[in-house]
Amino acid sequence: MKAQRRIRKPLPLLSMISLVTLLSACSSLGVKPWERGILAKPEMALDSQPIVSALDDHIYFSKEASSGGRSFGGGGCGCN
Amino acid sequence: MVDAVSEVAAVAATDSGRTAGKACSLSATLAMATAALLGSADSQAGFLSDDSDWQVSAGLLVYNEQDRVSAVEPVISARKSLDTDEFLNLKLTIDTLTGASATGAVSADQPQTFTRPSGNGQYGIGVDTTPLDDTFQDTRVTLNAGWERPVAEDLTLNLGTALSKEYDYLSLGISSGLARDINAGNTTLSGGFSASFDSVEPVGGEPVPFATMLPAGSAQIRQGSGSDKQVLDAIFGVTQIINQRSLFQLNYSISHASGYLNDPYKFISVVDPVSGEPVFENTEQADLPTVAFENRPDSRTKHSLYAQYKVSLSDSILDTSYRFLTDDWGINSHTLDFRYRIPVGNGHYWQPHLRYYQQSAADFYTPFYVGDDRPDPGDSSRYGSADYRLGDLTGLTLGLEFGRRTASNGWSVAAEYYLQSGKEPDNSFGSLQNQTLSPDIDIVFLRVVRDF
Numbered sequence: 001m002k003a004q005r006r007i008r009k010p011l012p013l014l015s016m017i018s019l020v021t022l023l024s025a026c027s028s029l030g031v032k033p034w035e036r037g038i039l040a041k042p043e044m045a046l047d048s049q050p051i052v053s054a055l056d057d058h059i060y061f062s063k064e065a066s067s068g069g070r071s072f073g074g075g076g077c078g079c080n
Numbered sequence: 081m082v083d084a085v086s087e088v089a090a091v092a093a094t095d096s097g098r099t100a101g102k103a104c105s106l107s108a109t110l111a112m113a114t115a116a117l118l119g120s121a122d123s124q125a126g127f128l129s130d131d132s133d134w135q136v137s138a139g140l141l142v143y144n145e146q147d148r149v150s151a152v153e154p155v156i157s158a159r160k161s162l163d164t165d166e167f168l169n170l171k172l173t174i175d176t177l178t179g180a181s182a183t184g185a186v187s188a189d190q191p192q193t194f195t196r197p198s199g200n201g202q203y204g205i206g207v208d209t210t211p212l213d214d215t216f217q218d219t220r221v222t223l224n225a226g227w228e229r230p231v232a233e234d235l236t237l238n239l240g241t242a243l244s245k246e247y248d249y250l251s252l253g254i255s256s257g258l259a260r261d262i263n264a265g266n267t268t269l270s271g272g273f274s275a276s277f278d279s280v281e282p283v284g285g286e287p288v289p290f291a292t293m294l295p296a297g298s299a300q301i302r303q304g305s306g307s308d309k310q311v312l313d314a315i316f317g318v319t320q321i322i323n324q325r326s327l328f329q330l331n332y333s334i335s336h337a338s339g340y341l342n343d344p345y346k347f348i349s350v351v352d353p354v355s356g357e358p359v360f361e362n363t364e365q366a367d368l369p370t371v372a373f374e375n376r377p378d379s380r381t382k383h384s385l386y387a388q389y390k391v392s393l394s395d396s397i398l399d400t401s402y403r404f405l406t407d408d409w410g411i412n413s414h415t416l417d418f419r420y421r422i423p424v425g426n427g428h429y430w431q432p433h434l435r436y437y438q439q440s441a442a443d444f445y446t447p448f449y450v451g452d453d454r455p456d457p458g459d460s461s462r463y464g465s466a467d468y469r470l471g472d473l474t475g476l477t478l479g480l481e482f483g484r485r486t487a488s489n490g491w492s493v494a495a496e497y498y499l500q501s502g503k504e505p506d507n508s509f510g511s512l513q514n515q516t517l518s519p520d521i522d523i524v525f526l527r528v529v530r531d532f
Contacts, residue, residue, distance in 0.1 A: 030266025035324045038392050043421060043485065046319065046329050046388055048399075049492070051139040051155055051529050058153070058175070059143065059525065063500060065439050065469055066413040069386030069403040072274045072313040073335040077220065078249030 139529040149179035166229035175220040180212035184466030220246040234261040268319040281306035282344035289375030295365040307340030326391035347371040353451040356510025374465040382407040397421040410443035433479035442470040472503035498523040
C-alpha cells in the first residue's frame with residue numbers, strides 16, 4: 001500500500017506545479033492599457049459577430065449531436 | 081463570455097397574436113432607435129458614449145438542404161446602454177421551416193407507405209429512396225432578454241431569460257453569469273449557469289417506446305399528449321490577452337438534460353434476418369413496413385472543452401477554435417473552426433471559413449432491428465434510435481463572407497456549403513447492402529447581417 005501511495009502522490013503534486021506555472025505564465029502575459037489599440041477593435045472581440053454565431057450554432061445544433069462550448073449548449077428547440 | 085451569457089437570455093410571446101403585437105412595437109422602437117443612432121457619435125462595440133443609444137443588428141438566414149428542409153430565419157437584436165457599463169439586450173428570432181425530414185427508416189428495394197405522425201393520412205416512399213416525412217413544417221419564435229451590469233470593481237453580472245415557442249414545443253429559460261477581470265484586465269474569469277424548462281406535445285401524441293406504427297386511420301399506440309424536459313448548464317471560462325495582437329479563451333461546460341429526450345417522430349425499421357428487407361407484417365395494409373418508435377435514455381450529461389485563439393496578423397485576423405465534447409450516451413465529438421478575415425481597403429473585407437466536425441455514434445444508435453432483436457413495445461428499459469444525428473458522422477463547412485465595417489456600422493453577406501456524411505452501418509447484410517442507408521446531405525445557406 002505504501003508503495004502505491006508513493007506512486008500516486010506525484011500526480012497531484014505535478015498538477016499543482018502545472019497550475020502554478022500556468023498561472024504565473026498568465027501573469028507574465030498581457031499588455032498595458034495603452035497597448036490595446038488592436039485588441040480593442042470590434043473585429044478582435046472573441047465573439048465579434050454574435051448574430052452570425054447564433055444563426056450558425058442553431059444550424060449545427062439541429063444537425064449534430066453536439067452543441068455549446070463557446071457558450072451554453074442551447075436548447076429551447078424541438079429540432080434536436 | 082459576457083455576450084455568451086446574454087445570448088441565452090430571453091422572453092417571448094406564447095401565441096402568434098401576442099407575438100405579432102410585440103414584433104410591431106419592437107420594430108417601431110428599433111426604427112426610432114436607428115434614427116437616433118444615425119445622428120449619434122461613433123462608438124465602439126460594447127462601449128457607448130451616449131446612454132440613450134441603441135445598437136441594433138439584424139440578420140437573415142436562408143437555409144436549404146437538398147430535397148429536405150428549407151428554412152428562413154430573420155433575427156433582430158438591440159442593445160441599449162442604461163448606464164456606464166450597464167446594458168439591456170433584446171433579441172427576436174423567427175424561424176420558419178418546411179420540407180422533408182428523415183424518419184430513421186431504411187430505404188428498400190420495394191415501395192413503402194408510412195403513416196403520418198398525426199395518424200391521419202399516409203405518404204409513400206419509392207424504391208431505393210430514403211424515407212422522408214414531407215409534412216415537416218414549423219414556425220419558431222424566440223425572444224431573449226438580458227441585462228448586464230457591473231456589481232463591483234472589475235466584476236460584471238449577467239441575468240437573462242429566454243422563451244421559445246414552436247407548434248409542438250415550448251421552452252422557458254433563465255441564465256446568470258459573472259465575469260471578473262484580474263491581472264490588470266488581461267485575464268477574465270467567468271462562470272455562468274442556465275436552466276431551461278421545456279415541454280413537448282408531439283403531433284398525434286407521444287409514441288409508446290418501440291410501439292409498431294399502425295395504418296392511417298387506426299388508433300396509434302400512444303402514451304399521452306406530451307412530456308417535459310429540463311436542461312441545466314454550467315460554464316466556466318478564462319480569457320487571456322497574450323500580447324498586443326492575440327488572445328485566447330478556454331471554457332469548460334457541463335450540461336445535464338433530463339426528462340423526455342426522444343424524438344417522437346423517429347422510428348426504426350425491422351428487417352428480415354435472412355434477406356435484409358423490411359418486414360411487412362401488417363394484415364390491413366400490405367405496404368406498411370414494420371417500424372418501431374425509438375426510445376432514448378431519460379437523462380444525458382455532456383462535458384465540453386472549448387478553446388479559441390484569435391490573432392491579428394498584420395491587417396488580417398485569424399480566428400480559430402476547437403471543441404471536444406463527450407457525453408454519457410457514448411458520443412465524442414471534435415469540432416475545428418477557422419475564419420480568416422482579409423481586409424481589402426475602405427473597410428471592406430473577405431472572410432473564408434472552414435469548419436470540420438466529427439462525432440462517434442451513441443451507444444444505442446440502431447439503424448435497423450434484425451427480426452426479433454427489436455425490443456418489446458413499452459419496454460422503456462431498452463434504448464434504440466435510428467436518428468442519423470446520433471450516428472457516426474462528419475461535417476465539412478466551406479464558407480465565404482464579404483462585408484464592410486466602418487467606425488459606426490457594418491454589413492456582411494456570406495454563403496456557406498455544409499456537407500454531412502454519415503457512416504454506413506457495419507452490420508448491413510442482404511439487400512441492405514444495396515442501399516445507401518446514410519446518404520450525404522448537401523446544405524447551402526446564405527446569411528446577411530447588418531449592424532446599424
